[in-house]
Amino acid sequence: MILALAGGVGGAKLAAGLAAVLPPEELAIVVNTGDDFEHLGFAISPDIDTVTYTLAGIANPELGWGIAGESWAFMEQLGRMGGETWFRLGDRDLATHVERTRRLRGGESLTTVTAALASAHGIAHRIVPMADDPAPTIVDTDEGRLAFQDYFVRRQCAPRVKALQLAPDVGPSAAFSALIDDPALEAVVICPSNPWLSVDPILALRGVRSRLRARGVAIVAISPIIGGKAVKGPAAKIMAELGVPVSSAGVAAHYGDFIDGLVIDVTDREEAINGPQLLVTETLMRSPDDRARLASEVIGWVRQWN
Amino acid sequence: MILALAGGVGGAKLAAGLAAVLPPEELAIVVNTGDDFEHLGFAISPDIDTVTYTLAGIANPELGWGIAGESWAFMEQLGRMGGETWFRLGDRDLATHVERTRRLRGGESLTTVTAALASAHGIAHRIVPMADDPAPTIVDTDEGRLAFQDYFVRRQCAPRVKALQLAPDVGPSAAFSALIDDPALEAVVICPSNPWLSVDPILALRGVRSRLRARGVAIVAISPIIGGKAVKGPAAKIMAELGVPVSSAGVAAHYGDFIDGLVIDVTDREEAINGPQLLVTETLMRSPDDRARLASEVIGWVRQWN
Numbered sequence: 271m272i273l274a275l276a277g278g279v280g281g282a283k284l285a286a287g288l289a290a291v292l293p294p295e296e297l298a299i300v301v302n303t304g305d306d307f308e309h310l311g312f313a314i315s316p317d318i319d320t321v322t323y324t325l326a327g328i329a330n331p332e333l334g335w336g337i338a339g340e341s342w343a344f345m346e347q348l349g350r351m352g353g354e355t356w357f358r359l360g361d362r363d364l365a366t367h368v369e370r371t372r373r374l375r376g377g378e379s380l381t382t383v384t385a386a387l388a389s390a391h392g393i394a395h396r397i398v399p400m401a402d403d404p405a406p407t408i409v410d411t412d413e414g415r416l417a418f419q420d421y422f423v424r425r426q427c428a429p430r431v432k433a434l435q436l437a438p439d440v441g442p443s444a445a446f447s448a449l450i451d452d453p454a455l456e457a458v459v460i461c462p463s464n465p466w467l468s469v470d471p472i473l474a475l476r477g478v479r480s481r482l483r484a485r486g487v488a489i490v491a492i493s494p495i496i497g498g499k500a501v502k503g504p505a506a507k508i509m510a511e512l513g514v515p516v517s518s519a520g521v522a523a524h525y526g527d528f529i530d531g532l533v534i535d536v537t538d539r540e541e542a543i544n545g546p547q548l549l550v551t552e553t554l555m556r557s558p559d560d561r562a563r564l565a566s567e568v569i570g571w572v573r574q575w576n
Numbered sequence: 577m578i579l580a581l582a583g584g585v586g587g588a589k590l591a592a593g594l595a596a597v598l599p600p601e602e603l604a605i606v607v608n609t610g611d612d613f614e615h616l617g618f619a620i621s622p623d624i625d626t627v628t629y630t631l632a633g634i635a636n637p638e639l640g641w642g643i644a645g646e647s648w649a650f651m652e653q654l655g656r657m658g659g660e661t662w663f664r665l666g667d668r669d670l671a672t673h674v675e676r677t678r679r680l681r682g683g684e685s686l687t688t689v690t691a692a693l694a695s696a697h698g699i700a701h702r703i704v705p706m707a708d709d710p711a712p713t714i715v716d717t718d719e720g721r722l723a724f725q726d727y728f729v730r731r732q733c734a735p736r737v738k739a740l741q742l743a744p745d746v747g748p749s750a751a752f753s754a755l756i757d758d759p760a761l762e763a764v765v766i767c768p769s770n771p772w773l774s775v776d777p778i779l780a781l782r783g784v785r786s787r788l789r790a791r792g793v794a795i796v797a798i799s800p801i802i803g804g805k806a807v808k809g810p811a812a813k814i815m816a817e818l819g820v821p822v823s824s825a826g827v828a829a830h831y832g833d834f835i836d837g838l839v840i841d842v843t844d845r846e847e848a849i850n851g852p853q854l855l856v857t858e859t860l861m862r863s864p865d866d867r868a869r870l871a872s873e874v875i876g877w878v879r880q881w882n
Contacts, residue, residue, distance in 0.1 A: 311681060347670075348675065351697070361650045361667040364650050
């Protein structure tokens, strides 16, 4: 069983690739919930939704979030009425937030709700929230401490990041914890998500980093940096602000000895990277075929280590 | 100041007529909240919305509820995901429920929220919920006791009504109570809403009937029955089930000596009606002009009594 750790768009794409080439029992996708927040009374889990919609084949390719072919009548009406519109919620996407919120209020765990919503979308693979309890990421910036979505959406990542404040006192969800202990665990694949915003919140949960490392299975990451740029999102900007080289070497240095291997793009084949073993391949995923091909290569690589 | 009591579509139409011919300080519209319920986590107030949308000029004329030109992407997606779709919520309409629910959860009263939403729609006249506390109407039927929307929407009024169980232990909202005591009160106009489902819940609130009667001002009702039929909705069916003549005489008998006057349609000019004084005119409102004309006639009639 491959345990994939995923956050936003890049992570969701590789997760979908893994799901395309592995049967459900051989894959579990643990998703960052550090971005989760309550808005307009809804419990919103952006990364879970991105992974779910991507695996369901309905993700919005233009926006990088939400559902393809979305309409915005709700948001327009809310704006007309003077409501808050800085965090955009599409009409279809809203069904997810309404159902999630209703079920959570009814006492179900985020794990149960996430599984039910994935199932409703016809997804057979496991999508598991990193935590059932709130574990909000706080962004410490030159404009002060910001709630994640205030930084990410409302301020469009404009403030300079000084540090990320994660939730080390929150434990992993029971489902994630069981996956860490699962005898079938073969390898951990850290998807090409933002290491600071999407992956670190997972690894920072109480006991997760040490327990994963203690399993002795291969842990590999796919670098989200290609040719000194992030494929999507603010990873490069944040790395620069934190004084980290904007390169796969910077990513490798950040994960340090937590990872055994790093997958980098052919663009960066000449880069000097210390520490992890390297797999050099095409990591840019433009199509479902790209995702499946990269997923197959990564699986083949980690399985040959065992 | 005219105090109008209103429920669904017919009531909302006359309320809009009254608002078209009276300045804001001379009209207050108290609305039934016996139909209110919580659904999918939203606080839903169907009659308040019908009155608000009608006064705002955005009511959906085909449906008799909701917003004109509505779209249904949310509901379709919810259905695809296996959610509850028997109570239809349009994408634009949803903005109202989200805002109402958010504000109520934040501690605002239904009165405050209703005023804010009316104001957001550019409505200057007062729309006042009959109660701030829940006062749900229960429908006692041959299939047992049903929550109002289970009877009205889910079962499409199919069960036979044996009795209506109202909320006599709930008091009127502070705003409604103040209107009852307002020295400026000239007359009470009971709009052509369903007497059992829409008006009785208002009159049944603790102290309302006796306090209104004690004011000594004219109280008139507009009959919702024309030619032995209800203009809209289940009034005629319910009257028949309760053994009441399906006529304006039946309406007059139901209101009894609570009303001083009854407005009936010219169709029923020959009807023998005991008790109230009668105003015979065209009561069917097909257009905004009809509404304003009927409102003017009713206002002229009640003002000549004082």
